[in-house]
Amino acid sequence: MTTESQDRPLRADARRNRAKVLEAARLVFARHGIDAGMEEVARHAGVGVGTIYRHFPTKEALIGALAVEHLRHLVARTQEAVSAEDPWSAFEALLWAAAEEHEGDLAMTEIAAQAFQGGLPEADALHAQLHEVSGTLMGRAIAQGTMRADATAQDLGVLMCGLGQVQSVGRPCPAPMPWRRYLTIVIDGLRAR
Amino acid sequence: MTTESQDRPLRADARRNRAKVLEAARLVFARHGIDAGMEEVARHAGVGVGTIYRHFPTKEALIGALAVEHLRHLVARTQEAVSAEDPWSAFEALLWAAAEEHEGDLAMTEIAAQAFQGGLPEADALHAQLHEVSGTLMGRAIAQGTMRADATAQDLGVLMCGLGQVQSVGRPCPAPMPWRRYLTIVIDGLRAR
DNA sequence: GACCAGCCGGAATCTTGCTTCCGCTTGCGA
DNA sequence: TCGCAAGCGGAAGCAAGATTCCGGCTGGTC
Numbered sequence: 001m002t003t004e005s006q007d008r009p010l011r012a013d014a015r016r017n018r019a020k021v022l023e024a025a026r027l028v029f030a031r032h033g034i035d036a037g038m039e040e041v042a043r044h045a046g047v048g049v050g051t052i053y054r055h056f057p058t059k060e061a062l063i064g065a066l067a068v069e070h071l072r073h074l075v076a077r078t079q080e081a082v083s084a085e086d087p088w089s090a091f092e093a094l095l096w097a098a099a100e101e102h103e104g105d106l107a108m109t110e111i112a113a114q115a116f117q118g119g120l121p122e123a124d125a126l127h128a129q130l131h132e133v134s135g136t137l138m139g140r141a142i143a144q145g146t147m148r149a150d151a152t153a154q155d156l157g158v159l160m161c162g163l164g165q166v167q168s169v170g171r172p173c174p175a176p177m178p179w180r181r182y183l184t185i186v187i188d189g190l191r192a193r
Numbered sequence: 194m195t196t197e198s199q200d201r202p203l204r205a206d207a208r209r210n211r212a213k214v215l216e217a218a219r220l221v222f223a224r225h226g227i228d229a230g231m232e233e234v235a236r237h238a239g240v241g242v243g244t245i246y247r248h249f250p251t252k253e254a255l256i257g258a259l260a261v262e263h264l265r266h267l268v269a270r271t272q273e274a275v276s277a278e279d280p281w282s283a284f285e286a287l288l289w290a291a292a293e294e295h296e297g298d299l300a301m302t303e304i305a306a307q308a309f310q311g312g313l314p315e316a317d318a319l320h321a322q323l324h325e326v327s328g329t330l331m332g333r334a335i336a337q338g339t340m341r342a343d344a345t346a347q348d349l350g351v352l353m354c355g356l357g358q359v360q361s362v363g364r365p366c367p368a369p370m371p372w373r374r375y376l377t378i379v380i381d382g383l384r385a386r
Numbered sequence: 387g388a389c390c391a392g393c394c395g396g397a398a399t400c401t402t403g404c405t406t407c408c409g410c411t412t413g414c415g416a
Numbered sequence: 417t418c419g420c421a422a423g424c425g426g427a428a429g430c431a432a433g434a435t436t437c438c439g440g441c442t443g444g445t446c
Binding site: 155162163166178182 | 302344347350351352355356357358359371377378380383386
């Protein structure tokens with residue numbers, strides 16, 4: 001997925017381990033933030049650090065792989081939303097669902113950040129795709145008269161970026177679950193008046 | 194300010210150095226993020242690392258001192274806003290001004306974060322004060338009928354937290370200056386309908 | 387069932403950055 | 417002007433964490 005996977009089929013155990021590593025990384029980073037050690041990820045996956053490095057040349061690459069997975073997921077979700085009949089409801093539901101999914105996730109923001117500047121071609125492509133799809137969705141909502149006319153896909157990105165920060169509860173902001181308020185207010189800000 | 198300053202008057206050169214360190218820290222952290230090294234801060238201040246540690250027992254303490262300064266500043270600004278005749282305009286102007294001030298500042302979010310959980314008594318007190326003052330300001334705006342009735346000082350904190358993230362341009366989000374859009378939308382979200 | 391390329395574990399290594407230490411310098415009161 | 421407590425610089429000490437290395441294991445093929 002990241003470096004070479006189409007070349008040789010990968011031995012059965014290797015494929016299994018790769019998956020375990022990815023899963024463990026998602027979990028550990030979500031719980032302890034992106035600064036969690038590789039050692040910790042390895043322990044959680046039940047493998048040695050060496051195994052991680054066999055699959056991902058560097059910590060950054062591992063994070064990049066997570067980012068790609070995440071983006072893929074987002075694109076899929078957004079595409080579904082585009083084909084709903086009521087674009088505004090679909091849009092709103094999409095945001096709530098996406099946020100809910102990452103409740104208390106300490107890493108999403110940083111992972112997404114990596115993806116942006118990491119220069120991973122795959123991540124770039126997915127970004128472009130996400131940008132386009134969400135643009136379409138928002139365009140439909142605007143046409144419907146429910147979303148403010150000047151809203152763009154880029155705005156959405158910016159707002160989601162803030163959401164990620166807010167969701168890393170504990171680190172930046174105090175008080176539990178303020179992100180629901182965040183989303184409420186932001187969504188109202190995107191509504192047509 | 195942080196540890197002991199009321200005790201002995203501090204020698205003239207020491208006071209001068211302390212100020213230089215604080216100023217350099219603000220600058221360096223803003224430019225390179227909170228992960229910039231102490232070495233770098235020292236070089237920028239034109240002193241040795243040892244000198245920093247004479248004034249601030251730890252990097253965390255140095256950051257804490259910056260946070261306190263920042264909070265003090267915010268409280269003062271907000272107090273001014275409270276005494277304006279038009280609360281909504283004052284509120285809006287306050288947000289824009291605060292944001293403008295930290296254009297491209299990579300450290301504000303993290304510094305503010307430190308202040309929250311750092312447990313610094315002085316920072317806690319200032320937070321409480323800020324919370325109260327902004328609550329007053331917002332209450333006036335709500336009474337005026339210009340701000341949504343359910344808005345709270347805590348909401349403001351959450352939204353500013355997101356803003357901080359958005360402003361760390363380069364790290365998390367791509368595209369230059371999207372924070373103006375962020376603020377525009379958020380402010381509209383806070384408006385009464 | 388024997389072979390071997392590919393894979394594994396995890397100790398050792400390298401890097402980076404915070405913090406401490408200590409001999410030298412300097413403001414400033416007598 | 418003298419004496420010295422307070423302050424200074426920056427090399428050395430340490431800790432944490434990423435990455436490398438290599439001897440030993442194992443799917444999967446002949």
